[in-house]
Amino acid sequence: MLTYIYVIAITAEAMSGALAAGRRNMDLFGVALIAFITALGGGTVRDMLLGNYPVTWTQHPPYIYLTIGSGLATMLVARFMHKLNQIFLILDSMGLVAFTIIGCNVAIKLGYETPVIIMAGITTGIFGGILRDIMCNRTPQVLRHELYASVSMVVAVVYLLLMSQGVSDDINTLASFSFGLALRLAAIRWQLSLPVFSYSPGRWGD
Amino acid sequence: MLTYIYVIAITAEAMSGALAAGRRNMDLFGVALIAFITALGGGTVRDMLLGNYPVTWTQHPPYIYLTIGSGLATMLVARFMHKLNQIFLILDSMGLVAFTIIGCNVAIKLGYETPVIIMAGITTGIFGGILRDIMCNRTPQVLRHELYASVSMVVAVVYLLLMSQGVSDDINTLASFSFGLALRLAAIRWQLSLPVFSYSPGRWGD
Amino acid sequence: MLTYIYVIAITAEAMSGALAAGRRNMDLFGVALIAFITALGGGTVRDMLLGNYPVTWTQHPPYIYLTIGSGLATMLVARFMHKLNQIFLILDSMGLVAFTIIGCNVAIKLGYETPVIIMAGITTGIFGGILRDIMCNRTPQVLRHELYASVSMVVAVVYLLLMSQGVSDDINTLASFSFGLALRLAAIRWQLSLPVFSYSPGRWGD
Numbered sequence: 001m002l003t004y005i006y007v008i009a010i011t012a013e014a015m016s017g018a019l020a021a022g023r024r025n026m027d028l029f030g031v032a033l034i035a036f037i038t039a040l041g042g043g044t045v046r047d048m049l050l051g052n053y054p055v056t057w058t059q060h061p062p063y064i065y066l067t068i069g070s071g072l073a074t075m076l077v078a079r080f081m082h083k084l085n086q087i088f089l090i091l092d093s094m095g096l097v098a099f100t101i102i103g104c105n106v107a108i109k110l111g112y113e114t115p116v117i118i119m120a121g122i123t124t125g126i127f128g129g130i131l132r133d134i135m136c137n138r139t140p141q142v143l144r145h146e147l148y149a150s151v152s153m154v155v156a157v158v159y160l161l162l163m164s165q166g167v168s169d170d171i172n173t174l175a176s177f178s179f180g181l182a183l184r185l186a187a188i189r190w191q192l193s194l195p196v197f198s199y200s201p202g203r204w205g206d
Numbered sequence: 207m208l209t210y211i212y213v214i215a216i217t218a219e220a221m222s223g224a225l226a227a228g229r230r231n232m233d234l235f236g237v238a239l240i241a242f243i244t245a246l247g248g249g250t251v252r253d254m255l256l257g258n259y260p261v262t263w264t265q266h267p268p269y270i271y272l273t274i275g276s277g278l279a280t281m282l283v284a285r286f287m288h289k290l291n292q293i294f295l296i297l298d299s300m301g302l303v304a305f306t307i308i309g310c311n312v313a314i315k316l317g318y319e320t321p322v323i324i325m326a327g328i329t330t331g332i333f334g335g336i337l338r339d340i341m342c343n344r345t346p347q348v349l350r351h352e353l354y355a356s357v358s359m360v361v362a363v364v365y366l367l368l369m370s371q372g373v374s375d376d377i378n379t380l381a382s383f384s385f386g387l388a389l390r391l392a393a394i395r396w397q398l399s400l401p402v403f404s405y406s407p408g409r410w411g412d
Numbered sequence: 413m414l415t416y417i418y419v420i421a422i423t424a425e426a427m428s429g430a431l432a433a434g435r436r437n438m439d440l441f442g443v444a445l446i447a448f449i450t451a452l453g454g455g456t457v458r459d460m461l462l463g464n465y466p467v468t469w470t471q472h473p474p475y476i477y478l479t480i481g482s483g484l485a486t487m488l489v490a491r492f493m494h495k496l497n498q499i500f501l502i503l504d505s506m507g508l509v510a511f512t513i514i515g516c517n518v519a520i521k522l523g524y525e526t527p528v529i530i531m532a533g534i535t536t537g538i539f540g541g542i543l544r545d546i547m548c549n550r551t552p553q554v555l556r557h558e559l560y561a562s563v564s565m566v567v568a569v570v571y572l573l574l575m576s577q578g579v580s581d582d583i584n585t586l587a588s589f590s591f592g593l594a595l596r597l598a599a600i601r602w603q604l605s606l607p608v609f610s611y612s613p614g615r616w617g618d
Contacts (some may be wrong), residue, residue, distance in 0.1 A: 021349070022405025029356045030349025031403050044255070049456070050466030052459070053257030054318075060322040073404045114464075115473045135336070137345040139549040143433070143442025150441045197443050197487045199434025227555070228611025235562045236555025237609050250461070259463030260524075261536045267527045341542070343551040 002173060007066070009037040009095025012088060012129055014067040019081065020136045022189055028072065031139055035071020035136055036064065043126035046103050046120050050110055093151075097162035097180035100125035101150045101173060114186055118156040125152035147187035150194055155180035207378060212274070216245040217296060217300025218271040219334050225287065226282035226342045234278065240341055241277020242270065248334035252309050252326050256316055286366055297396055299357075303386035306331035307357055307379060310365055324362040331358035353393035360399045361386035414510055414585060419478070421507025422451040425540050426479040432548045440484065446547055447483020454540035456577065458515050458532050462522055501600055503562075509592035511613045512537035513585060516571055530568040532606065537564035559599035561605060562606055563598035567592035 021031045042059045047055040074081075081088070101178025103124025107117040111156050126142045126149045133140040142148045159176040167175070186192060223244025227237040251385045253261040263269050280287075287294070309330025313323040332348045332355045339346040348354045365382040374379070392398060429450025432445040452469045459467040469475045486493075493500070515536025519529040537553045538561045546554045554560045571588040581586070598604060 018403070019405050022403040023403045024345050024350070025402050026345075026349045027356075027400035027402050029359070029400055032348070033349060033355065048254055048460055049467060050470070051467070055255060055257070058318055058322045061319055078403070078405050108515035114289070114472055116470045116478045119476070129396060132547055134549075135346060137343065137549065139436050139438075140442070140547060143438045143445065146223070149445065150439075150592070166317045186413055186487070193440055196437050196439050197430070197434040199431050199490050200433070200439045211504060224609070225611050227611040230551050230556070231608050231610045232551075232555045232609050233562075233606035235565070235606055236552070239561065254460055261461060261463070264462070264524055267525055270527045270531070284609070284611050309429045340546060341552060343546075343549065 002102060003116060005094055005098040005177070006102060008091055009098045010063060010067055011070045012091035012095050013039040014070035015074045015088065016092060016129070017132045018071040018134050019078065020138075021071075022075070022078060024136050028075075031075060032068045032071050034132055035074070036067045037135065038128045038132040039067040039070075040064075040128065042124045042126065043103070043133040045127045045131070046106060046123045049110065050107060050116075051118060052106060052110060055107075090185065093181055093184040093188070096125050096148065096152055096184060097155050097177050099128075100155045100180070101159055101176060104156050114160060117160060118153065121156035121159070122152045125149070125155075144196075146191055146193045147184065149167055151180055151184045151187065154170065154183060188202075208308060208383075211300055211304040211383070214297055215304045216269060217276045218275035218297035218301050219245040221280045221294065222298060222335070225284065226278040227277075228281070228284060230342050234281075237281060238277045240275045240338055240350045241280070241340065242273045244334045244338040245276075245339040246334065248305055248330045248332065249309070251333045251337070252312060252329045255314060256318065256322075258312060258316060258327060262312075263365055266310065280297045282309055288316075289302055290360050296391065298377060299387055299390040300395070302331050302354065302390060303361050303383050305334075306361045306384055306386065307365055308349075310362050320366060323366060324359065327362035327365070328358045333354070341384040350397045350402075353390065357386055357393065360389060376386060414514060414589075417506055417510040418422070418514060420503055420557045421510045421525070422475060422479055423482045423505035424507050426542065427452040427481035427486045427500065427542045428504060430488065431484040432458050432544050434487070434490060436548050440487075443487060444480045446544060447486070448479045449547065450540045450544040451479040451482075452476075452540065453543040453581050454536045455515070457539045458535045459520060459537060462519060462524065462528075462532060464518060464522060466470075467516075502597065505593055505596040505600070508560065508564055508590050508596060509567050511540075512567045512592070513571055513588055516568050526572060529572060530565065531560070533568035533571070534561065537561070538565075556608075557574055558603055560597065563570045563596045563599065564590055566595060 014035035017035040018031045020038070021034040028036065040063060043056050047053065100121040104117050104121040106124070107120035112120065128143045130140045135177075155176055158179055159172060162170075162172040162175060220241035223241040224237045226244070227240040232238075232240065249262050253259065306327040310323050310327040313326035314328070318326065320327060335348045336346045361382055362384055365378060368378040368381060369375075426447035429447040430443045432450070433446040436442075438446065452475060455468050459465065512533040516533035517531050518536070519532035524532065541554045542552045567588055570591055571584060574584040574587060575581075
């Protein structure tokens with residue numbers, strides 16, 4: 001199930017990357033590259049952090065084609081995108097949650113400790129979007145709007161908690177995924193957000 | 207031959223980095239660091255992506271001195287730079303193409319599949335410039351102007367095609383290099399560019 | 413001693429990250445993440461560059477809690493921060509110097525050559541701050557203000573010089589640390605800075 005959702009997720013992420021590139025008037029190549037990095041960048045950073053070589057996508061060329069193809073296809077459907085807004089928010093949310101669970105599993109298999117497993121889940125979930133924003137020269141959106149990165153953290157914690165209670169992996173995945181998706185959709189629906197920290201410059205660290 | 211061009215290339219890339227740092231009013235150290243990252247960052251990202259340790263430049267200290275030295279020297283000749291514009295565009299183009307071929311060869315030696323080899327070539331070719339622009343807080347130029355990143359991709363594809371046809375490596379390198387350089391110079395001369403994707407904000411992915 | 417200073421240093425760096433996040437109006441999660449990356453990002457980049465797996469902080473969960481906790485606590489004390497300005501500048505300077513020496517030692521243990529050891533020290537010293545600024549979408553401050561990155565380089569060189577003279581490691585660490593801290597504090601006190609390179613755009617590399 002997770003693989004199926006993963007494929008949907010990287011497609012949605014690639015499209016989000018293509019739209020961000022379009023806002024910066026990038027050319028075809030830029031669109032394809034940002035789509036690729038948005039979709040697969042989170043897993044890449046995770047693999048490089050954990051020393052998990054070879055990096056996952058290098059062993060799965062279809063993912064490369066899928067993300068680049070999705071990015072380019074986005075240019076054709078961009079004009080209808082605002083009508084599809086709801087669907088994409090849902091796909092993107094599914095991606096966030098699925099990425100997180102997958103990321104946790106990679107770190108678990110490598111034998112890392114609990115806090116590192118959680119960091120690996122979060123990294124997989126949000127770093128594609130962070131890299132997208134860095135490459136498009138804007139402040140990472142995932143750290144400012146409604147609950148997003150924090151959903152990733154909550155999913156990772158819930159997943160590890162259920163695992164520690166001996167819940168079977170299939171049920172755990174289903175439960176964590178459903179819970180995370182519900183939380184994210186609720187956050188979108190009711191604009192739930194974490195408190196924001198606003199600080200005006202002094203000299204130190206400026 | 208490729209080694210010789212490589213040395214010219216990292217020098218040209220280092221100078222491009224130094225000029226970008228100068229636009230941000232960085233100090234001597236910043237100029238040296240950005241020069242270094244622009245010249246050797248593409249290969250570094252490739253090595254880290256492919257798990258190719260130790261990273262190439264760590265085994266070749268002269269490259270460190272050369273790029274830092276070139277960056278600092280650029281400050282002295284910056285006032286004449288606009289007169290040397292043509293020459294630098296050519297050196298930079300040679301670098302792009304040489305970097306790409308070198309990057310492909312690294313991935314080939316490590317036994318990666320074709321699409322990963324192409325990505326490794328492109329990464330080596332363009333990521334130094336992307337890191338330069340990220341560190342100077344601007345949208346990556348290589349994804350917006352005349353054919354640049356796409357030349358890197360075309361060179362990688364041509365190189366692999368000729369290789370698959372059993373063309374000897376020397377001839378292949380010469381042919382791919384010449385073709386890529388001609389394509390890039392033609393793009394500069396006639397302002398060839400890929401179609402640009404312009405997208406105005408909606409909510410999703412914003 | 414270095415461990416003790418290291419703990420102070422990552423706390424100071426985490427706070428600097430939290431303040432930068434606050435300037436971008438990030439939410440709680442963003443503050444925690446930027447604090448973590450600012451404090452531990454330099455060492456992470458060093459480990460990934462040198463192939464030093466597993467990355468240091470993944471083996472020391474307390475560092476994760478400390479940096480995230482410090483980041484969040486900063487929000488509570490931010491209003492008093494301008495009064496504590498002097499203290500934080502000193503803590504931050506101690507961190508810069510301690511990070512540098514620690515980074516050199518990691519590269520030495522892995523058997524890298526002198527220029528790579530110096531680069532490893534500098535990377536550990538300054539890359540947390542660079543990542544902080546990239547993620548907050550501003551030009552890296554460490555490359556523009558009073559002597560900062562250059563202090564890191566000088567400390568690395570002094571440390572290696574004394575080591576090559578057979579000075580015992582304890583004395584060397586103490587001497588290099590004191591010298592570096594004095595240099596940095598002098599730079600703050602008398603606004604010492606490196607010459608700045610200012611370059612106005614021409615076409616090449618633009």
